[in-house]
Amino acid sequence: MRSNRAMARAGVSMAATLPMLAGALALGIPAAHAADGPARDTLAGTRPAWATTKADKGATANSARVAARVYLAGRDASGLAAYAKAVSDPSSPQYGKYLSAAQVQARFGATKGQVDAVKSWLASAGLTVTEVTQHYVAVSGDVSAAEKAFGTQLHNYAKGAKTYRAPTRTASVPAALDGAVLTVTGLDNAPHTASHQDELPPPDAVFKNAGPFSSYYGSNTAGSLPSAFGQKIPYAVKGYTGKQLRSAYGAGTYTGKGVRVAITDAYASPTIAADAAAYAKKNGDAGWKHGQLKQALPDAYTNTEECGAAGWYGEETLDVEAVHAVAPAADVTYVGAASCNDSDLLDSLAKVVDNHLADIVSNSWGDIEANETPDIQAAYDQVFQLGAVQGIGFYFSSGDNGDEVAHTGTKQVDTPANSAWVTAVGGTSLAVGKGDTYLWETGWGTEKANLSADGKSWTGFPGAFTSGAGGGTSKTVAEPFYQKGVVPNSLAKANSAAGNRVVPDISAIADPNTGFLVGQTQTFPDGSQQYSEYRIGGTSLAAPVIAAVQALSQEARGGHAIGFANPAIYAKAGSKAYHDVTDDPTGSGLAVARVDYANSVDATDGLLTSVRVLGQDSSLKAVKGYDDVTGVGSPANGYVQSYRRH
Numbered sequence: 001m002r003s004n005r006a007m008a009r010a011g012v013s014m015a016a017t018l019p020m021l022a023g024a025l026a027l028g029i030p031a032a033h034a035a036d037g038p039a040r041d042t043l044a045g046t047r048p049a050w051a052t053t054k055a056d057k058g059a060t061a062n063s064a065r066v067a068a069r070v071y072l073a074g075r076d077a078s079g080l081a082a083y084a085k086a087v088s089d090p091s092s093p094q095y096g097k098y099l100s101a102a103q104v105q106a107r108f109g110a111t112k113g114q115v116d117a118v119k120s121w122l123a124s125a126g127l128t129v130t131e132v133t134q135h136y137v138a139v140s141g142d143v144s145a146a147e148k149a150f151g152t153q154l155h156n157y158a159k160g161a162k163t164y165r166a167p168t169r170t171a172s173v174p175a176a177l178d179g180a181v182l183t184v185t186g187l188d189n190a191p192h193t194a195s196h197q198d199e200l201p202p203p204d205a206v207f208k209n210a211g212p213f214s215s216y217y218g219s220n221t222a223g224s225l226p227s228a229f230g231q232k233i234p235y236a237v238k239g240y241t242g243k244q245l246r247s248a249y250g251a252g253t254y255t256g257k258g259v260r261v262a263i264t265d266a267y268a269s270p271t272i273a274a275d276a277a278a279y280a281k282k283n284g285d286a287g288w289k290h291g292q293l294k295q296a297l298p299d300a301y302t303n304t305e306e307c308g309a310a311g312w313y314g315e316e317t318l319d320v321e322a323v324h325a326v327a328p329a330a331d332v333t334y335v336g337a338a339s340c341n342d343s344d345l346l347d348s349l350a351k352v353v354d355n356h357l358a359d360i361v362s363n364s365w366g367d368i369e370a371n372e373t374p375d376i377q378a379a380y381d382q383v384f385q386l387g388a389v390q391g392i393g394f395y396f397s398s399g400d401n402g403d404e405v406a407h408t409g410t411k412q413v414d415t416p417a418n419s420a421w422v423t424a425v426g427g428t429s430l431a432v433g434k435g436d437t438y439l440w441e442t443g444w445g446t447e448k449a450n451l452s453a454d455g456k457s458w459t460g461f462p463g464a465f466t467s468g469a470g471g472g473t474s475k476t477v478a479e480p481f482y483q484k485g486v487v488p489n490s491l492a493k494a495n496s497a498a499g500n501r502v503v504p505d506i507s508a509i510a511d512p513n514t515g516f517l518v519g520q521t522q523t524f525p526d527g528s529q530q531y532s533e534y535r536i537g538g539t540s541l542a543a544p545v546i547a548a549v550q551a552l553s554q555e556a557r558g559g560h561a562i563g564f565a566n567p568a569i570y571a572k573a574g575s576k577a578y579h580d581v582t583d584d585p586t587g588s589g590l591a592v593a594r595v596d597y598a599n600s601v602d603a604t605d606g607l608l609t610s611v612r613v614l615g616q617d618s619s620l621k622a623v624k625g626y627d628d629v630t631g632v633g634s635p636a637n638g639y640v641q642s643y644r645r646h
Contacts, residue, residue: 039174039175039176040151040172040173040174040175041172041173041174041175041177041179041181042170042171042172043150043170043171043172043173043181043183043184043375044170044374045170045183045373045374045375045377045378046150046167046170046171046183046184046187046374046375047152047166047167047168047169047170047171048166048188048190048373050157050159050166050190051155051157051166051167051168051188052157055157055158055159056155056156056157056168057155057156057157057158057163058155058156059153059154059155059156060143060154060155060156060165061143062142062143062144063142063143064142064143064154064165065140065141065142065143066140066141066142066143066145066146066154066165066186066187067130067138067139067140067186068127068138068139068140068146068184068185068186068187069136069137069138069139069184069185069186069343069379070118070122070136070137070138070139070181070184071135071136071181071182071183071184071185071375071378071379071382072109072110072114072115072118072134072135072136072137072180072181072182073110073179073180073181073182074108074109074110074114074182074382075107075108075109075110075111075114076107076108077108077179077182077382079107079108080108080382080385080386080389081385083099083108083389084384084385084386084388084389084421084564085481087388087389087391087563087564088388088563088564088565088566088567088568089481089482089567090567090568090571091567091571096391096560096561096563098389098390098391098561098563099389099390100356100390101353101354101355101356101390104386104389104390105134105354108386108389109134110134110180114177114180115132115137117176117177117180118137118177118180118181119132119137121149121173121174121177122137122139122149125141125145125146125148125149126141126142126144126145126148126149127139127140127141127145127146127149128140128141133350134350134354135346135350135379135382135383136379146187150167150171150172150173150184150187151169151171151172151173152167152168152169152170152171152172152187153167153168153169154166154167154168154187155167155168159190162190164188164189164190165187165188165189166187166188166189166190167187167188171184171187182378182379182382183374183375183378183379184375185342185343185375185376185379186343199301199304200267200268200270200301200304200309200310201304201309201310202310202523202529203269203271203310203313203520203521203522203523203529204310204311204313204314204522204523205522205523205524205525205600205601206522206523206524206525206530206532206600206601207522207534207600207601208532208534208597208600208601208602209238209239209534209535209596209597210595210596210597210603210607211235211238211595212235212595213235213236213237213238214234214235214236214237214238214592215237215238216237216244216432216433216434216436217234217237217430217431217432217433217439217514218234218431218433218439219234219434220234220235221233221234221235222234222235222593225451225455225593225609225611226451226452226455226456226457226458226611228458228461228462228589228591228611228613229588229589229590229591230588230589231588233591233592233593233611234592234593235592235593235594235595236513236514236535236592236593236594236612237432237513237514237515237535238517238535239515239516239517239518239533239534239535239536240430240432240509240514240515240516240517241283241284241285241325241516241517242283242284242285242324242325242326242328243284243436244432244436245325245326245432245509245516245545246325246326247432247436247437247438248430248432248436248438248509249326249508249545249549249634249635249636249639249640250635250636250637250638250639250640250641251326251327251549251552251640252552252637252640252641254327254552254553254555254556254640255286255327255328255329255330255552255555256326256327256328256329256330256548256551256552256554256555257329257330257555258329258555258559259327259330259331259359259360259551259554259555259559260330260331260332260333260357260358260359260360261323261327261330261331261332261333261358261359261360261361261362261547261548261551262332262333262334262335262352262357262358262360262361262362263316263319263320263323263332263333263334263335263361263362263363263364263544263547264335264336264337264345264348264349264352264361264362264363264365265312265315265316265319265334265336265337265363265364265365266307266309266312266336266337266338266339266340266344266345266365267301267304267307267309267312267313267316267336267337267339268295268297268313268316268334268336269312269313269316269317269520269521270313271313271520271521271529271531272293272295272313272316272317272320272334273288273293274521274531275317275321275519275520275521275531276288276293276317276320276321276324278519278531279321279518279519279533280321280324280325280328282519282533283325283517283519285324285325285328286324286328286329288324291331292331292332293320293324293332293333293334294331294332294333294334295333295334295335295336296333296334296335296336296351296357297335297336298336298337298338298344298347300338301338301339302338302339302341302344303339303340303341304339306339306340307339307340307341308340312340313520314518314520314536315364315365315540316334316336317518317519317520318364318516318518318536318540318541318544319334319362319364319540319543319544320332320334320544321518321519322516322518322541322544322545322548323362323544323547323548323551324548325516325548326544326545326548326549326551326552327548327549327551327552330548330551331358333352333357333358335348335349335351335352335357336348340365342376342379345365346376346379346380346383349361349363349380349383349384349387349394350383352387352392353383353386353387353390353392356390356392358392359391359392359393359554359561359562359563360392360393360395360547360550360551360554360562361387361392361393361394361395361547362395362543362544362546362547363394363395363396363397363416363422363543364396364397364538364539364540364541364543364544365396365397365540366396366397366398366399366414366415366416366417366470367414367415368399368404368407368408368412368413368414368415369412369413369414369415369418369474369475369476370408370410370412371415372415372416372418372476377415377416377419377476380416380419381419381420381421384416384419384421384422384564385421387564388421388563388564390563391561391562391563392561392563392564393423393550393561393562393563393564393565394416394421394422394423394564395422395423395425395543395546395547395550396416396417396419396422396423396424396425396543397414397417397425397470397538397539397540397542397543398413398414398417398424398425398426398427398469398470398471398503398504398539398542399413399414399417399469399470399471399539400427400467400468400469400470400510400538400539400540401467401468401470401618402445402465402467402468402469402470402471402617402618402619402620403470403471403472403617403618403619403620404470404472405618405619406465406618411472411619412472412475413470413471413472413473413474413503414470414503417470417503417504418474418476418477418501418503419477419501420477420478420480420501421564422564423505423506423546423564423565423566423569424503424504424505424506424631425504425505425506425507425508425539425542425543425546426443426444426469426470426471426503426504426505426506426507426510426539426542426628426629426630426631427443427444427468427469427470427507427508427509427510427511427537427538427539427541427542427629427630428441428442428443428444428469428507428508428509428510428511428542428581428622428630428634429441429442429443429444429509429510429511429513429514429590429614429615430508430509430511430514431514438579440585440586441509441579441581441585441630441634442581442582442583442584442585442590442614442615442622443468443469443507443581443582443583443615443617443620443621443622443627443629443630444467444468444469444510444511444537444539444614444617444629445465445467445468445469445583445614445615445616445617445618445620445629446465446466446467446468446511446512446513446612446613446614446616447462447463447464447465447466447612447613447616448463448464448466448610448611448612448613449461449462449463449464449610449611449613450463450608450609450610451609451610451611458610458611461611461613462591462611462613462616463610463611463613465616465618466612467512467538468616468617468618468620468629469504469507469510469539469542469617469620469629469630470503470504470539471502471503471504471617471620471627471628471629471631472491472494472502472503472620472628473491473492473494473495473500473501473502473503473628474495474500474501474502474503475495475496475500476500477500477501478496478498478499478500478501479492479498479499479500479501479502480501480566481567482566482567482569482570482571483501483502483570484499486570486573486626486632487502487626488625488626491626491627491628502626502628503628503631504628504629504630504631505566505569505570505631505632506546506569506578506630506631506632506633506634506635507542507546507581507629507630507631507633507634508541508542508545508546508549508634508635509537509541509542509545509634510537510538510539510540510541510542511537511614512535512536512537512538513537513592513594513612513614514537514592514614515535515536515537515541516535516536516537516541516545517533517534517535518533518534518535518536519531519532519533520532520533520534524601525601546635549635549639549640550562550565552640553639553640553642553643554643556640556641556643556644557643557644562643568643569631569632570632572632572639572642573625573626573632574625574632575638575642576636576637576638577635577636577638577639577642578632578633578634578635578636578639579633579634579635579636580624580625580633581622581627581629581630581633581634582622582623582624583615583616583617583621583622583623583629584615589613590613590614590615591611591612591613591614592611592612592614593609593610593611593612594609594610594611594612595607595608595609596608596609596610617629
């Protein structure tokens with residue numbers, strides 16, 4: 001099961017983000033609209049790079065329908081970015097001086113006059129306004145109306161084996177709107193996904209782990225299996241529990257009491273409350289109190305088949321149970337998106353911000369940077385900034401495919417983890433020993449070799465790369481101020497002499513072979529739906545673990561919100577607040593033995609035995625100091641306490 005879900009894109013370009021926006025986006029400031037004649041302002045980044053003359057298949061039929069969102073810049077976009085930076089920077093006199101949601105809207109939101117002007121302009125072009133929120137005006141209409149409104153032609157373009165609609169030139173808006181428009185999305189439709197009301201499907205088919213297991217790292221040696229690195233190796237753990245993770249990351253007596261954590265994913269597991277309660281009871285976590293777990297869900301769901309809705313149930317289950325395991329007294333609100341499309345995921349994030357549902361937001365989803373476009377990136381960054389000025393911090397998993405070369409053929413990072421306004425969470429392999437003692441961590445990167453037919457060796461040891469923590473240097477986002485002086489120039493300037501954003505910022509347990517035990521209702525082969533438990537990992541685990549650790553830290557500082565945490569995280573770089581995670585910390589090579597059911601549920605169809613080598617993350621390396629696998633490191637015993645206010 002993939003634990004780091006990729007977003008399906010609806011009406012969003014699959015092209016790389018335009019470099020011209022990189023600097024502005026990294027600072028959180030929408031790029032200035034360049035003059036496009038005396039009466040129009042262009043919206044940079046709205047024409048996708050794949051819409052080339054060579055790929056042009058001709059004009060889109062005027063009768064074709066377009067659904068778009070016109071995102072509002074608000075009354076002070078540059079002021080919003082500046083204030084978001086100031087309240088997040090420990091060296092600023094405005095640090096921690098957050099605004100309420102109402103104050104944010106009054107100070108930075110769009111005025112009624114701006115909204116009315118945008119609506120009037122769209123209507124005058126022949127478009128129908130279908131929805132108005134604090135963030136955007138949604139419209140629909142035919143192609144000719146969209147072309148009139150946005151000052152561009154819409155053509156069909158070949159992209160791979162398919163054809164999609166896109167603007168022939170960068171979209172523009174009337175200069176008379178005086179900067180009221182941030183960007184527009186939906187003019188291109190690569191790829192198209194249907195939009196219709198769907199019923200949520202039943203849970204996915206069951207997945208269970210086979211044994212033998214270790215109960216803690218190294219507790220059960222695979223004596224009958226071949227050696228690796230010249231020594232017998234342990235079986236993979238059954239799955240760590242909250243008690244072990246709390247000890248490893250220095251929770252102490254803190255529980256997250258009084259702190260609110262939100263989790264965003266797509267859809268909603270119909271059995272989450274029962275599963276979370278059963279898991280807590282079976283694994284020694286504190287029981288859920290009445291009202292401690294809440295859900296904020298959309299009125300209807302869409303694209304359930306295209307997005308694989310049932311697969312998201314496991315993601316939600318992992319996130320909810322991991323947060324509660326590490327911060328058992330924190331209040332948790334699950335905010336489900338109507339689909340896995342950017343527009344719906346943006347709506348779920350905006351719901352958290354507009355209603356200040358939490359101070360800490362865990363997000364275990366993402367896509368590759370090449371699939372992000374400046375229009376969508378600007379919309380995401382605006383929401384992150386609006387959260388920052390309220391004291392809300394967003395934590396995003398960095399990805400599960402290492403440098404992405406094996407997955408996409410191109411070295412790149414994931415998004416939205418690449419945003420300069422979020423905390424990107426990388427992954428480790430974690431060894432917790434007897435008595436819940438922290439032993440070591442490596443950067444998460446796995447190579448796999450199967451047991452030979454005669455059972456005497458590992459075929460092709462150490463094997464092929466299978467998965468690892470996402471990381472590396474962005475090609476589109478400029479280096480943020482908080483990374484300067486901490487991130488080595490060899491990483492920051494890998495793609496630009498001016499420097500770029502490097503991912504991740506911090507890290508925690510992610511390796512499925514040293515993973516976390518979860519409990520979820522699944523569909524068994526006989527059609528029944530039953531609660532069962534299995535081990536899981538991915539940076540989809542790391543993100544909620546770090547979110548939970550941040551909840552402990554917020555409690556330690558008297559409940560005062562941490563907000564956008566990156567400036568504070570980097571200010572502690574190199575201190576005892578972190579485990580400085582490196583590959584091969586024992587110096588002898590690390591591996592575990594793993595036995596899996598061939599059919600994922602029982603031994604009927606046989607067992608598959610393999611060795612999983614740890615600390616081999618594609619081209620990425622965990623080294624002393626900052627690195628692009630684990631960031632500044634993972635939380636150590638002094639991390640939570642470092643947030644205490646003196």
